[in-house]
């Protein structure tokens with residue numbers, strides 16, 4: 703009787719492990735909403751609790767283990783490999799990263815971007831992050847990549863939680879032709895309008911918005927696609943590290 707109980711327990715544990723490790727991750731590969739719920743809520747919280755570390759801390763550890771100091775490509779490769787094979791994270795990812803690369807190549811300088819491999823001399827990059835812990839980790843990743851010189855500044859905006867993530871007093875820092883939107887989806891429209899109002903979006907400014915399909919930003923898409931001031935183009939990649947549909951929207955500001 704003890705033997706059958708033990709084998710039942712082992713069988714049950716093996717079943718649950720297989721479910722967690724292979725069956726559910728494979729199933730959620732094709733459904734963006736389920737993927738986000740599983741990877742970004744359930745798995746993240748479980749691993750945070752079990753390991754007493756945060757996902758950004760685990761990513762940083764992997765960068766330290768696998769990437770070469772001063773080599774941004776090795777940092778991106780280490781992060782993408784880890785997120786594809788070990789623990790999913792809400793990065794741009796390799797597939798959308800290539801589209802981001804092509805857009806970065808089109809603009810002469812970049813003003814808002816979080817981490818990129820294509821940063822020619824003289825380019826200045828600003829990243830915004832309102833979570834101080836994430837912001838501290840991002841700074842360490844940037845330092846490891848050897849990109850500190852090119853990152854003109856990195857802002858942590860505590861006020862962002864109450865609504866506004868952009869500080870118009872930083873006007874000089876934001877002016878320029880490249881804006882990458884990848885924060886709270888509900889902030890895409892108000893922050894774009896704020897940039898417009900502050901005159902920080904100029905003729906030729908390229909707005910690149912991530913996750914316009916998953917989780918989705920229908921109001922933002924409607925805004926840029928129906929405005930005669932933007933010329934908008936949709937890219938149809940997958941949600942990072944999955945086979946679920948997502949979208950990047952590139953919108954070039956044509957002027958007033």
Ligand SMILES: C[S@@+](CC[C@H](N)C(=O)[O-])C[C@H]1O[C@@H](n2cnc3c(N)ncnc32)[C@H](O)[C@@H]1O
Pocket residue numbers: 792793794795816830831832833836859862863865866867868884885886889
């Ligand atoms: C999807 S992640 C960015 C991922 C990054 N683009 C990458 O590829 O690694 C979004 C980040 O934006 C931050 N965030 C969300 N809303 C924000 C806001 N209103 N102001 C500043 N940061 C914000 C979140 O804390 C989160 O770390």
Ligand SMILES: [Mg+2]
Pocket residue numbers: 792793794884912913
């Ligand atoms: Mg994103």
